[in-house]
Amino acid sequence: MRTRVKICGITREEDALTAVRHGADAIGLVFVEASPRHVSIAQAQAAIRSLPPFIAVVGLFVDAEPSFIEQVLKEVRLDMLQFHGDESPEECQRYARPYMKAIRVRPDTNLLQYALDYPRASALLLDAHVEGVAGGTGQRFDWSLIPADLPMPIVLAGGLNADNVAEAIKQVRPYAVDVSGGVESQKGIKDAGKIAAFMRGVTDAAL
Numbered sequence: 001m002r003t004r005v006k007i008c009g010i011t012r013e014e015d016a017l018t019a020v021r022h023g024a025d026a027i028g029l030v031f032v033e034a035s036p037r038h039v040s041i042a043q044a045q046a047a048i049r050s051l052p053p054f055i056a057v058v059g060l061f062v063d064a065e066p067s068f069i070e071q072v073l074k075e076v077r078l079d080m081l082q083f084h085g086d087e088s089p090e091e092c093q094r095y096a097r098p099y100m101k102a103i104r105v106r107p108d109t110n111l112l113q114y115a116l117d118y119p120r121a122s123a124l125l126l127d128a129h130v131e132g133v134a135g136g137t138g139q140r141f142d143w144s145l146i147p148a149d150l151p152m153p154i155v156l157a158g159g160l161n162a163d164n165v166a167e168a169i170k171q172v173r174p175y176a177v178d179v180s181g182g183v184e185s186q187k188g189i190k191d192a193g194k195i196a197a198f199m200r201g202v203t204d205a206a207l
C-alpha cells in the first residue's frame with residue numbers, strides 16, 4: 001500500500017485541486033495568524049469548496065482558544081484536527097473530531113512517552129524542532145530518533161521534498177508523509193511541478 005500523503009499549508013482552491021489531481025490523500029489548512037500560510041474561515045471555505053469525496057481536510061492549530069476552534073468547526077468542513085502547539089491530551093480530545101498531535105522532535109524527545117500520553121490521537125505527526133518556530137520550517141530532523149516500535153501511526157513531516165521523500169519512507173516506514181515548503185514556489189503558494197515530483201518520490205518508495 002502506498003504511503004499516504006498530506007499536503008499542508010494550502011491557501012487556494014487551485015492548489016487544493018492540484019494536490020488532489022496528483023494523488024494527495026489529505027490537505028492541511030493552517031488556522032494560525034502568525035503563519036505565512038494562515039487562512040481565514042472564508043479562505044478555508046473557498047479552498048475546499050470543490051474537493052471531491054474521500055479527501056481528508058485537516059485543520060491545524062497552535063494553542064488556539066477552544067472558542068476559535070469551535071467556530072472554525074462550525075463553518076469549515078474539517079475531518080481532522082492537528083495540534084501543533086503545547087496542547088494537553090485533554091485539550092486535544094475535547095472536540096468531536098479525530099486528531100493528530102504534532103511533536104517537534106529533539107534528540108532528547110521521548111516519543112514512546114508521547115504515544116502513551118496521547119492514547120486517543122489517531123497519529124503522532126513528527127516534525128523538526130526549531131527554536132521559536134511552531135512549524136512549517138522546512139527543516140528535517142534526525143529520523144533515527146524515531147523508535148521502530150511506536151504503538152501509533154506516524155505522520156512524518158519536516159523538510160520533506162521530492163529529493164528525500166523516498167529515502168524517508170524507506171527508512172521510517174511512516175503511515176503518511178506531510179509536506180508544505182517542499183512543494184511551494186513561495187510560502188502559501190504550491191507548485192504543481194513540485195507536487196508531481198513529490199508524489200513520484202512517494203510512489204518510487206513503494207517499488
Ligand SMILES: O=C(O)c1ccccc1NCC(=O)[C@H](O)[C@H](O)COP(=O)(O)O
Binds near residue numbers: 138178
Ligand atoms: O506551515 C506553517 O506555517 C505552520 C505554522 C505553525 C505551525 C505549523 C505550521 N506548519 C506545519 C506543517 O505544515 C507541517 O508540519 C509540514 O509538513 C512541515 O512543514 P515543511 O517542513 O515546510 O514541510
